[in-house]
Amino acid sequence: MITDEEIRKVIAPLLLSGAKMLDKHCPKCGSPLFEKDGKVFCPVCEYREKQKKEKVKGVEEKLTEKLTQLANSLPEDIDELEKYLKIMGKIIEVLEKYRRLEGGR
Template structure:
């Protein structure tokens, strides 16, 4: 369901920009569909998807930073190095999963 915040942040500016609100609604979220420049779209679903991708990128950035930290501080002791590399491998696996969820970006 569409929230008041989404109406204020998404729909009001669209109307002011000249987008046309249609008499059809999104089957996914129930928000009104819009048309602008010949393109029919659901602004709420587009906004939510963009927000989700930004959140995922942010998580990925944190994981990559941790991976860089680990890579720059490899221990000399073999047992500690093995544990260190195991953690790095797990981080890489998680990063790869996030990228697959994003559609390969």
């Protein structure tokens, strides 16, 4: 289902830009399909995919920042160092999962 936000942020600007709303609908989300410059597309699905990628990128940036902070403050005590390395390993695992979600970056 299309939200009011998507209508305001995606569909209305498309109509104003000269894109043609077609009498066909997206099988995935139900939005009207549009045509612009010879390309038929679902603006809502494209918008949602972009939002998802931005969210994943934000999480990835935060994890990378935390990983850098940990790497820059490694303790000399071996027990503490082992804890840091375990945490860093988990962060790397999560980063790899996010990168796979993002399309293998």
